[in-house]
Amino acid sequence: MTNEYLEYYPNKLAKDFKFDKHLKNEKRFQEYCRGKEIPYYKDEGNWGTKLDIGNIPIKEAVKRAFILQEFGVWKEWKNTGKNIFNFSKNLTELLKETNVLDLDISIIKLPYKNFYIDLTSAKIPFEENGSEFIEGAFITDENYDADNGDSFERAIGVDFAGKDYIEKYWKINKNLCWDGDRGFHSMTLFLEKNGDLRTIQDAINFDKKGFVGEATFDERDDNTKIELYLIHKQFVDRTINFIINCLLYLTTKDVDIEKEYPSDLPSYLKTKLNKANTKRKKEIVETEIIKGGFTKIKYVGRKIKSNYISNTPDREISTHWRKGHWRNQKIGENLLESKLIWIIPTIVNKEKGEPKKGHIYEIK
Structure with missing residues (x-):
């Protein structure tokens, strides 16, 4: 069963x-969201231009700044193929129970420069015990350039998304520097940072420390900055393990992906596609489908089933997760190649009920 395209x-x-x-007319939209540039002069050391959005309520100003940031992320996604990955419920459950933090961060290989992962099946709240759930995440392969134009740092941008996010959390995001800082729902994981970052945990810690940037004119007090840091830290701690596991799964050579058009593809296009009996005719119809605004959804992990093992007869053990992990296995002649292997987590004694959170046995 495929989802409707507009549901994503x-x-x-x-x-x-x-x-x-x-x-x-992007310039006009940008001025609507952030205001027009006007001359600014405070003293001889502080002058130039600043943005003037006019006399609108602060909530509306925060909302427009957020929309402009989302527009930029969406535009990159659109220009790089509008790729959407939909992870199955079973795969989602298993990835949530897989360890990841001590892995070498360089093994992550993204399938596209920009894509979107639908996370509705994961049921991850924006805040602990909250009712607003993350719908998905935009993933971006980012390059940071040196002064001479050379690309010297590579990072993965993760922008979590949800329709109720800005309405619920505008009071938090109003304290961010809208042109520099990201919302607390986003993070940047550097894959290369002058050799200082080795593991995924290193990259996560670096993101947390650098979350609240230093604006040129920064009137925020230290308590506000600390509060923003803690909000972002708690969000990262709750979400990052799962999203990294999603990226690692897409990195594996044995990834299970089925591509299908969404259920709301117009019937006349479905008919044309079914009647196309040559490769060339199919290409023509697929081009028409793309022009109509539709792309295939990449369904991930449909063939994967939840693993579980029964209790041994000589001892009684309560239901629990046996954690999974990743292994970067050396293969090939002289072991010069490597293959990322997922050791899938297992539920022990599932017939006794659901495993209790916090009661976990890990595989080392």
Whole structure:
């Protein structure tokens, strides 16, 4: 069963805020969201231009700044193929129970420069015990350039998304520097940082420390910055393990992916596609489908089943997860190649009920 195309966050976002229309005049849209540049002068050391959005409520100003950031992420996603991955419920459950933090971060290989992962099956709240759930995440392969134009740092940008996010959390995000800081829902994981970052845990810690940037004109007090840091830290701790496991699974050579058009693909296009009996005719119809705004959804892990083993007769053990992990296995002649292998987590004694959270046995 496939989902309707407009159910996915990037498409809902574009429809609600008319992003395709704003692509025709991005400068005008940017001025609407962040204001026009006006001369600024405070003293001889502080002068130049600043943005003036006019006399609008602070909540509306925060919302517009957020929409502009989402527009930028969405635009990159659109321009790089509009790729959407939908992870199955079984795969999601297993990835949640897999260790990841001590891995070498360089083994992550993204399938595309920019793509979106639907996370609705994961049921991850934006805040602990909250009712607003993350719908998905935009993943971006980012390069940071040196002054001479050379690319010297590579990072993975992760922007979690949800339709109720800004309405619920605008009071938090109003304290961010809107042109520099990201919302607390986003993170940047550097894969290369002058050799200082070795593991995924190193990259996560670096993101936490650098979350609240130093703006040129920064009037925030230290308590506000500390509060923002803690909010972001708690969010990262709750989400990062799972999203990294999603990326690692897409890195593996044995990844289980099925590509299908969404259920709301117009019937006349379905008919044309079914009647296309040559490769060339199919390509023509697929081009028409893309022009109509549709792409295939990449369904991940449909063939994967939850693993479980029964209790041995000589001892009684309560239901629990046996944690999974990743192994970067050396293979090939002289062991010069490597293959990422997922040791899948297992539920022990599932017939006795659901495993209790916190009661976990790990594989080393």
